[in-house]
Amino acid sequence: MASITLQNLVKQYGDGFPAVNDVSIDIEDGEFIILVGPSGCGKSTLLRMIVGLEDITSGDLLIDGKRVNEKAPRDRNLAMVFQNYALYPHLTVFENIAFPLRLAKGKHTDDEIRKLVTDAAKTLELTDHLERKPGNLSGGQRQRVAMGRAIVRQADAFLFDEPLSNLDAKLRGQMRSEISQMQRRLGVTSVYVTHDQTEAMTLGDRVAVLKKGVLQQIASPRELYEQPVNLFVAGFIGSPSMNFLPATLEGNVLKTAVGDIQVTEDKARAAAGKKVVLVGLRPEFFEDASLVEEHKKDLGSTFMAELTHTEWLGNEQYGYINFDPDPEVRELLNSLAAEMDADELRPQIVVTLDAASRIRGGRSAELWLDTRKMHIFDPETGDNLTRDAEAGAALTQEANTARAEEISEAREREASTAGQPV
Known part of the structure; x- marks a missing residue:
């Protein structure tokens, strides 16, 4: 797991327009951060800058304190879950989840790959579907496969780009709950882009609100709701x-x-x-x-x-x-x-x-x-x-404390279930 630090990040295109303008955010190890805002606010661009799919015009991106501006996406050890799932239709669920492991040739034995995939499938309730093709799965199941692929990589952080936008309302609610529980159980640093109010308010430890590439406020959902800055x-x-x-x-x-x-x-x-x-x-x-x-x-x-x-x-x-x-x-x-x-x-x-x-x-x-x-x-x-800034800060601190407790309890339960010492 890792912390992610954004220091005065700017993304400027050829026409001089700053899609991301001087954004600074400190994301703690194990924290779940939501990037939210209207269309064109720069949230997806910012996510792509973190994973390495967009160049950084100026500013610094640090993962665990190390500058990674010039590192290729594969060298940042971050796992991305896309809006369209990005699954291979000709591969089984097992092979789709195993794909990033096989890509790292020679790094994992067949037995290691099988264990990592079956463990991820168990976590995501996909065990009964490992031999099926993505085309025979529901939207929610396909999304779980995409998440499984992120889990087996044992990445330092998960990055989600509007992963639930293709699902119907009922399934979105179910998947929100599953993503939240999974994140707490794994305690993995996560950055999640959405335009959906409910996702932003229910999933995140903190929510960063962007407007025209500029960070307006970052705080717990409750602080944003009760003590908005503008x-x-x-x-x-x-x-x-x-x-x-x-x-x-x-x-x-x-x-x-x-x-x-x-x-x-x-x-x-x-x-x-x-x-x-x-x-x-x-x-x-x-x-x-x-x-x-x-x-x-x-x-x-x-x-x-x-x-x-x-x-x-x-x-x-x-x-x-x-x-x-x-x-x-x-x-x-x-x-x-x-x-x-x-x-x-x-x-x-x-x-x-x-x-x-x-x-x-x-x-x-x-x-x-x-x-x-x-x-x-x-x-x-x-x-x-x-605005009462002091009262607002207290709300966010309360949320931070609750997050630390939830992650600790989730890890204790996981260790207990596995029969390991805590």
Whole structure:
């Protein structure tokens, strides 16, 4: 296993466009890092630079502290799992998994190859399929074969390039779980590229959010969600997306298109001096006021709003509120949508309501908002004016500690199962 260090990496093409622009990340031994962002943000290019399929324009790439910029891909001892599996259709599952071992001619005996392949197949539940051809396997099984090929190489790190994008939703969920458990069990350093929100939030120890080749924030999924550094990260992470509501400050009250929101003094100070701010509100910050306990109501603010419609999902429901921003704010929302690879950011608020709520579309309703959790952004710079960096760092540290414990426990179980001393 190995640590991977990216020091001010730049990838510039002939036209001068920096696909990756001054990215620095320290990936610890055994860590699972996710690279996420909209199309064209540079995440796949960065992965290819790590494995050696793209030249590095400037900066340094270190594996276990050793500079590898000029090393060929085969000399970096990294295993890549591709989006299209890259399997050989004429070879059996056994031979597909064994292929990198046979490529290293003379390095492994036939008995060693058989043991490595059968062990990997057992780990990935492929034992019954070793004599089949890839064309006779399901998408999920083919993906496991590709992962098996990475495992037998005993590589220092696994690199995944959107490996689940060709699978249907149900199978993606199953494979997410399998990849996560495998990574913990093997404790192997992993870098995983995806555009999928759920994969990013559920798989990674830390998630690196990229925008136009520039690293915006790298942190645990929870820190990204609760303490985003700017508008882009706040809008990109989370589904449904964070709501952005233009507001002006009067005293300790934020005047918005859907009503007045009373805020705490620290949030009022953050917005002071700004002509207009954008209030960041996650859908779950809202609730039907009639269902909020009395002692909790004082911890937030209530307001009246008319919902255009609601969507009942069984365990919860979504409500939608339209508002009419001024042209300047509408332009800002459109610009942010373009950066996030979205068609548009509608002047609309999405609220999460309890499944028991009787609020319906077309009627005025009283809503409660937990103002303690709201964020305030500077629309000019995009900065989160209310970010608590210390609280965010604590969330990531908590995730790091949990990761170390999980890897240790997984290795203990593996050793115990194999009848080896821990």
